[in-house]
Amino acid sequence: MPILVMKFGGTSVADLERIKNAAQKVKREVERGYDVIVIVSAMSGKTNELVGWVEETSHLYDAREYDAVVSSGENVTAGLMSLTLQNMDVPARSWQGWQVPLKTSSAHSAARIEEIPRDNIDAKFAEGMKVAVVAGFQGITDEGRIATLGRGGSDTTAVAFAAAFDAERCDIYTDVDGVYTTDPRISTKAKKLDKIAFEEMLELASLGAKVLQTRSVELAMRFNVRLRVLSSFEETDENSGTLVCAEEEIMESNVVSGVAYQRDEAKMTLVSVADRPGIAAAIFGPLAEAGVNVDMIVQNISEDGRTDMTFSCPTNQVARAEQAMTKAKEDGEINFHGLVADTEVAKISVVGIGMRSHAGVAAKMFQALSSEGINIKVITTSEIKVSVLIERKYMELAVQALHDAFELENAG
């Protein structure tokens, strides 16, 4: 029997009605001939309630107890989903992480999946079970304690099961109906993509398209698991949603697949830094220690042994960055004349694997922005993306202009 993995997030199982709706989608796949592994999140709101209790109890809490408490939300959904399926005459049973067992590292609250032995679930499939409903986000350590996987854990659980069971596909049901060329709230011309390559999805995810957690896409890419993102709240069929897959599976890649943005960026410039070997480490070491997530980095050409160093980070980390730099200066580790923070910028990126074989994407991007009178403050490029920082007030305009320039209304 071919195996399909289906994952339902918190809003998709928020109450009994929605669990029933999700179960109907599962039943349809069983009728199509699949053995199904369903990964469920906690009913929305439940995890927050549990986390709230733990945090109110203790500030510096034991992560093992945190995990024991928080994992219970998924267990409840798994049982209820299994009962709902049984009610529809679909042979189903629930599995908590330790019952599978999904083995993890002992990094509680942020554990890595180490192994998913197939034996137990395969044996039940052989006995006639059609659906294994697995509580997502959790596993068991070598010490026999429950560990949760941290942010994005349920998506990651789903992909890991798909890899372990050689699933035909891993369907991620969520509250959007796929991956779009850009945010439909910003451009009404935004188009749902039928397919997107793993690499593109990674760039889009880390750039703020919050459909899939980066971690699960990385895992899918590594094990070549075909991921599909689709809506739990609409009628869906074999062609719904967006397929995230290997580049080879996409016949004719778009040069550009999407336009992403990050609203709350800040641009910081260290003016006239003494340019010497090791200066980058002397700057970005202390920033990393201070917990500043540095994104873009640009170094100007050196003049008279001094240079300007510009980087971007989230606006709410500016104070922290300033503190770290001032301290590094006082300690004599770096030397600069001034520190200029511009907190009114946004980042815009165009992403597409087709770029590799098409020159001129960056030029076309700069031209489109220039036509709208938008000034570019910082540029960085990678193999499949070009990112720029611009004044925040032009952000929406820039996204729309770029969406038009690359004719993304014809994508899909």
Added chain:
Amino acid sequence: MPILVMKFGGTSVADLERIKNAAQKVKREVERGYDVIVIVSAMSGKTNELVGWVEETSHLYDAREYDAVVSSGENVTAGLMSLTLQNMDVPARSWQGWQVPLKTSSAHSAARIEEIPRDNIDAKFAEGMKVAVVAGFQGITDEGRIATLGRGGSDTTAVAFAAAFDAERCDIYTDVDGVYTTDPRISTKAKKLDKIAFEEMLELASLGAKVLQTRSVELAMRFNVRLRVLSSFEETDENSGTLVCAEEEIMESNVVSGVAYQRDEAKMTLVSVADRPGIAAAIFGPLAEAGVNVDMIVQNISEDGRTDMTFSCPTNQVARAEQAMTKAKEDGEINFHGLVADTEVAKISVVGIGMRSHAGVAAKMFQALSSEGINIKVITTSEIKVSVLIERKYMELAVQALHDAFELENAG
């Protein structure tokens, strides 16, 4: 290190404040030199929420899934209690049923405890853990599935742990401060007992003193586990509450330890039943099948081959009993002239192990009731109790009169 088992029910851990209060009681016992095993229930209301979801999902639900869902409430409390203790610098960790592992039969939702191996918890005590916080009400079957113990399961878990770990005592913290000579709402002279024998507690429990579940008292009696009932909401010390223990531990037994009552009893009489061998089975077989909980049974002296058969049952089962009897008559299995139901009766019982060596308890009881002009409708007796049915409107008066007659205000 001597081991103490402490059990906290749902109202005693209803919120974080109460969990903290309970944890303080645990800490005090650790300071007294005990290694402590704490058994916790779900925060009050949580189990009902979970049961509600299961029942709304499915009428004829899979008990294995019911158990998987419902057991999660206790897991949450166990984690939170452990965190709270750690916060007070008490080395603690939580244990879910399967982690102990508490092994049960596979009678899901009403499983029996089969074994509690000590190894895992003992190993942690040896490493310096002072408190094992165990999620009550649950265990694991041979098939590796979660099973719950059903009604009174958390009390029973506590007693079973006390037996398995040779605990010095099993303290049951609840919302009353002990076992009383009668219901204080009915007699202001009701007195808290310092000690009560297992056998007496069993009679009082099954007669409606709802402090301890019958099942846990039976288990405690079998393994001679000293049980103490005390309040979570008051300051408590070594002498608080009521100790339920073996008869031998009670130096001077009271002739009568308590007066119990059951308000909603009904008395039913089958008039002029043909008296023949097997007639009792022919009557009470169909009643049992119909789910009628028959309590007292009295058979009159036979005259001319016919007799009257009287029994009592809860008032809300009268209709069911009538139906069963009518059907049995139609089927020709029994023959009677009439069926009289009196739904306006109550049962009063006096209980005490001292009765065994003291004659005259029944006589004194009848005398006391007679002095108040209360007519007795049915009488049954056992070794350590005498029960009567009387008109319901005299119930409070009867309890007070008997409490006075046996001078229970001097008990304790």
